Amino acid sequence: xxxxxxxxxxxxxxxxxxxxxxxxxxxxxxxxxxxxxxxxxxxxxxxxxxxxxxxxxxxxxxxxxxxxxxxxxxxxxxxxxxxxxxxxxxxxxxxxxxxxxxxxxxxxxxxxxxxxxxxxxxxxxxxxxxxxxxxxxxxxxxxxxxxxxxxxxxxxxxxxxxxxxxxxxxxxxxxxxxxxxxxxxxxxxxxxxxxxxxxxxxxxxxxxxxxxxxxxxxxxxxxxxxxxxxxxxxxxxxxxxxxxxxxxxxxxxxxxxxxxxxxxxxxxxxxxxxxxxxxxxxxxxxxxxxxxxxxxxxxxxxxxxxxxxxxxxxxxxxxxxxxxxxxxxxxxxxxxxxxxxxxxxxxxxxxxxx
Amino acid sequence: xxxxxxxxxxxxxxxxxxxxxxxxxxxxxxxxxxxxxxxxxxxxxxxxxxxxxxxxxxxxxxxxxxxxxxxxxxxxxxxxxxxxxxxxxxxxxxxxxxxxxxxxxxxxxxxxxxxxxxxxxxxxxxxxxxxxxxxxxxxxxxxxxxxxxxxxxxxxxxxxxxxxxxxxxxxxxxxxxxxxxxxxxxxxxxxxxxxxxxxxxxxxxxxxxxxxxxxxxxxxxxxxxxxxxxxxxxxxxxxxxxxxxxxxxxxxxxxxxxxxxxxx
Ligand SMILES: Nc1ncnc2c1ncn2[C@@H]1O[C@H](COP(=O)(O)OP(=O)(O)OP(=O)(O)O)[C@@H](O)[C@H]1O
Ligand SMILES: [Mg+2]
Numbered sequence: 204x205x206x207x208x209x210x211x212x213x214x215x216x217x218x219x220x221x222x223x224x225x226x227x228x229x230x231x232x233x234x235x236x237x238x239x240x241x242x243x244x245x246x247x248x249x250x251x252x253x254x255x256x257x258x259x260x261x262x263x264x265x266x267x268x269x270x271x272x273x274x275x276x277x278x279x280x281x282x283x284x285x286x287x288x289x290x291x292x293x294x295x296x297x298x299x300x301x302x303x304x305x306x307x308x309x310x311x312x313x314x315x316x317x318x319x320x321x322x323x324x325x326x327x328x329x330x331x332x333x334x335x336x337x338x339x340x341x342x343x344x345x346x347x348x349x350x351x352x353x354x355x356x357x358x359x360x361x362x363x364x365x366x367x368x369x370x371x372x373x374x375x376x377x378x379x380x381x382x383x384x385x386x387x388x389x390x391x392x393x394x395x396x397x398x399x400x401x402x403x404x405x406x407x408x409x410x411x412x413x414x415x416x417x418x419x420x421x422x423x424x425x426x427x428x429x430x431x432x433x434x435x436x437x438x439x440x441x442x443x444x445x446x447x448x449x450x451x452x453x454x455x456x457x458x459x460x461x462x463x464x465x466x467x468x469x470x471x472x473x474x475x476x477x478x479x480x481x482x483x484x485x486x487x488x489x490x491x492x493x494x495x496x497x498x499x500x501x502x503x504x505x506x507x508x509x510x511x512x513x514x515x516x517x518x519x520x521x522x523x524x525x526x527x528x529x530x531x532x533x534x535x536x537x538x539x540x541x542x543x544x545x546x547x548x549x550x551x552x553x554x555x556x557x
Numbered sequence: 558x559x560x561x562x563x564x565x566x567x568x569x570x571x572x573x574x575x576x577x578x579x580x581x582x583x584x585x586x587x588x589x590x591x592x593x594x595x596x597x598x599x600x601x602x603x604x605x606x607x608x609x610x611x612x613x614x615x616x617x618x619x620x621x622x623x624x625x626x627x628x629x630x631x632x633x634x635x636x637x638x639x640x641x642x643x644x645x646x647x648x649x650x651x652x653x654x655x656x657x658x659x660x661x662x663x664x665x666x667x668x669x670x671x672x673x674x675x676x677x678x679x680x681x682x683x684x685x686x687x688x689x690x691x692x693x694x695x696x697x698x699x700x701x702x703x704x705x706x707x708x709x710x711x712x713x714x715x716x717x718x719x720x721x722x723x724x725x726x727x728x729x730x731x732x733x734x735x736x737x738x739x740x741x742x743x744x745x746x747x748x749x750x751x752x753x754x755x756x757x758x759x760x761x762x763x764x765x766x767x768x769x770x771x772x773x774x775x776x777x778x779x780x781x782x783x784x785x786x787x788x789x790x791x792x793x794x795x796x797x798x799x800x801x802x803x804x805x806x807x808x809x810x811x812x813x814x815x816x817x818x819x820x821x
Binding site for chain 1: 611612613632633634635637638642643645649650651652653654658661662663665666668669670671672674675676677678679682683685686687690691694725726729
């Protein structure tokens with residue numbers, strides 16, 4: 204993630220395989236960790252709630268990146284997998300009064316199972332066709348949740364869910380939720396870092412890069428593609444559960460195709476096949492609409508009428524995303540992560556640039 | 558496996574593509590620990606034969622058995638699990654990955670860490686990584702790839718890529734190794750190195766080797782037995798010397814660009 208390469212030699216395999224082999228990288232991570240610990244004490248609840256959204260999105264972006272960036276498969280159905288997690292957890296929490304440490308993995312597992320099923324066509328089809336197959340998955344799941352009151356709770360397909368309880372105390376404020384969400388975001392980041400540097404993750408990358416060679420070294424392509432769908436959907440399911448706890452309500456409107464596109468935008472803009480990129484993407488895509496809203500509210504009145512502004516904001520958001528996805532796909536397929544690396548390597552030789 | 562029984566047995570195997578008969582009723586037996594060369598003019602069906610043994614093509618007819626068990630319809634990954642590794646005529650490395658990662662991937666079937674162990678890493682998965690890293694380091698030393706460990710394989714020269722691909726196949730600790738023109742496109746020095754590695758592997762590990770090669774000098778030097786394919790059929794088999802003198806073999810090669818050269 205963050206490291207300088209020159210002038211430092213590693214002596215053991217364990218050190219060579221460490222996540223952050225270089226001292227400066229460890230210091231950077233420690234600095235960020237410290238900032239994350241101080242942040243809630245100095246920030247207003249509104250800003251904390253924005254960070255909370257980023258934390259939730261990070262989990263989802265990491266999951267989608269495992270599938271798309273690392274395994275080379277595509278899914279336009281990820282929002283639906285999130286809704287599977289959300290409604291699974293909501294039903295368990297409301298009907299059976301189960302705590303988050305049961306509903307969270309349960310939501311993840313249910314989404315993993317559904318995701319693996321939606322991933323079955325990936326054995327035979329690739330690219331655009333797989334995209335359409337997963338899109339169909341998205342629509343079927345959306346429709347099902349919407350039309351089966353037993354799942355969706357009937358009234359407007361939403362279920363109110365009490366906020367999670369930790370050590371007997373309910374997490375009510377954004378500040379309290381922050382620690383809860385931070386824990387799972389960090390768990391997802393570290394887990395993903397570990398996953399992609401060990402046997403399973405290498406197999407995923409192998410399938411992405413060269414499926415024939417992957418088969419010849421004994422990787423069962425079908426099994427691993429389904430596994431990638433399952434793991435990725437597990438993250439999506441957990442994201443859905445976290446978001447539900449964040450909102451205090453499970454609502455299908457939060458998990459429509461637009462959300463699937465948002466998450467794809469995160470990993471494309473942030474960087475495919477990159478963990479840091481997933482985080483960058485989650486930050487960027489979460490902040491962008493807020494920035495657009497702020498900009499329009501402050502300066503939009505010079506150009507448009509009040510009524511127009513409210514219509515324009517969501518559309519502008521889509522237009523900016525669409526534009527950015529195209530720009531990044533064409534100009535910088537490795538996303539913000541690559542830009543970051545370029546900046547870093549610039550400073551690595553600074554002040555002796557060239 | 559009974560003593561003397563063949564390790565790999567190919568029986569009456571055939572494969573057609575549209576109107577082209579790539580492989581036509583080929584039968585052959587390979588003994589454990591043997592080095593067998595498969596030669597023949599371009600388009601003779603050599604690669605197609607390897608593709609059937611390694612599971613990429615399903616034979617239209619015939620049967621393939623490895624260590625007494627039928628592997629005819631197994632997918633490539635299952636065949637790899639049984640201990641058959643191979644390299645490709647036109648190199649199939651993971652080009653964006655380092656030499657080290659390519660070799661670690663070669664150990665896939667020998668490793669066990671599942672999703673949960675990988676996710677947690679510290680503990681089981683790390684221990685496994687280190688144990689296998691050591692095996693891979695032995696291979697890196699054997700193939701003299703020390704300085705290239707962290708290089709992406711796509712940036713290496715053709716000859717080095719072939720060597721890394723051999724390394725990846727060896728990482729699987731195969732019982733039988735199928736090499737499809739491992740010396741193709743190499744200069745004389747690289748060819749000699751490669752021949753040395755192949756012989757060492759065979760001698761030190763007892764690995765069975767099936768080698769497709771056009772360079773007759775190499776074939777004569779390292780193989781104990783040669784099978785000649787022409788238009789999908791076995792036209793001769795036996796010791797290198799006798800095969801080379803076989804009039805049918807000479808006829809098959811006449812006018813092809815790989816005319817048989819006198820062995821050194
Ligand atoms: N997948 C395929 N689809 C169609 N035809 C094929 C396929 N694979 C092989 N063939 C044909 O089968 C015949 C044998 O090809 P093969 O590649 O096995 O020959 P080879 O002996 O390996 O030749 P070379 O020395 O050029 O590598 C050729 O006519 C080839 O065009
Ligand atoms: Mg060939």
